[in-house]
Amino acid sequence: MKVFLSADIEGTAGIVHWDEATRTHSDYAEFHALMTGEVVAACEGARAAGADEIVIKDAHSSARNLILDRLPDYARIIRGWSGHPDLMMYGLDPDFAAAIYTGYHAKAGSDANPLAHTLTGRINRLLLNGEMASELTLNALCAAGYGVPSAFLSGDAGICADAEAMLPGIVTVATLEGAGYGASSHSPERARAMIREGVERALSKDMAGQIPTIADRFEMIIEFNNPSDAYKASWYPGAKAHGPCAVAFETTDFFEIQRALRFICL
Numbered sequence: 001m002k003v004f005l006s007a008d009i010e011g012t013a014g015i016v017h018w019d020e021a022t023r024t025h026s027d028y029a030e031f032h033a034l035m036t037g038e039v040v041a042a043c044e045g046a047r048a049a050g051a052d053e054i055v056i057k058d059a060h061s062s063a064r065n066l067i068l069d070r071l072p073d074y075a076r077i078i079r080g081w082s083g084h085p086d087l088m089m090y091g092l093d094p095d096f097a098a099a100i101y102t103g104y105h106a107k108a109g110s111d112a113n114p115l116a117h118t119l120t121g122r123i124n125r126l127l128l129n130g131e132m133a134s135e136l137t138l139n140a141l142c143a144a145g146y147g148v149p150s151a152f153l154s155g156d157a158g159i160c161a162d163a164e165a166m167l168p169g170i171v172t173v174a175t176l177e178g179a180g181y182g183a184s185s186h187s188p189e190r191a192r193a194m195i196r197e198g199v200e201r202a203l204s205k206d207m208a209g210q211i212p213t214i215a216d217r218f219e220m221i222i223e224f225n226n227p228s229d230a231y232k233a234s235w236y237p238g239a240k241a242h243g244p245c246a247v248a249f250e251t252t253d254f255f256e257i258q259r260a261l262r263f264i265c266l
């Protein structure tokens with residue numbers, strides 16, 4: 001069994017401030033180690049469920065966060081950004097039995113994590129067919145395009161609730177609960193134990209319900225914090241100004257949503 005793991009940092013147990021997620025800040029040393037610990041715990045859970053290969057996409061910021069020498073010998077690691085629109089899911093293909101997510105965080109416009117955002121801090125809210133979208137929304141639809149179910153997610157309680165609503169049957173582990181600019185969190189050791197157990201359970205059960213239906217038509221509205229970003233985005237082919245601070249983009253092909261986000265937001 002091959003398993004794909006997309007790893008972010010803003011839903012790692014204990015995290016509460018951008019300094020802790022920023023490679024060049026002295027606070028980062030502790031938190032990229034904690035991020036790595038959660039990834040290793042997920043690998044161990046997958047191994048216990050029968051995975052013989054785990055492909056890990058380092059999916060935060062520079063995509064150079066995980067401490068490589070701590071990863072198990074059955075893992076492959078994808079670092080950096082190729083430029084492919086699959087972004088945080090780059091490297092996934094139909095051969096994988098499941099996609100799992102660690103360190104995931106609440107969406108832009110949510111108060112469930114002080115570090116809530118979707119793709120970039122420049123987006124106020126991302127709407128897909130009228131509903132606020134998270135990175136998980138985009139990534140679970142990307143996985144569905146390959147016929148791959150989304151089996152497990154760990155991160156803040158907000159993204160866990162969103163995951164359960166979108167993907168009935170997904171196993172989640174809430175590492176932290178945000179409150180304004182703060183959060184209450186499990187200890188890292190407890191979070192790692194829950195992740196190990198949760199991934200094993202997730203990959204040992206039926207995952208058929210965890211491939212979301214891909215709509216026939218998508219309307220995406222990207223609301224920015226700054227009108228200058230909306231002006232710039234309005235020049236992407238097919239994008240239209242949507243008020244002074246947003247653009248709208250319509251397509252029948254979800255991959256075109258991914259391509260538009262790749263070029264408009266990143």
Ligand SMILES: [Zn+2]
Pocket residue numbers: 008009010059060061
């Ligand atoms: Zn991130």
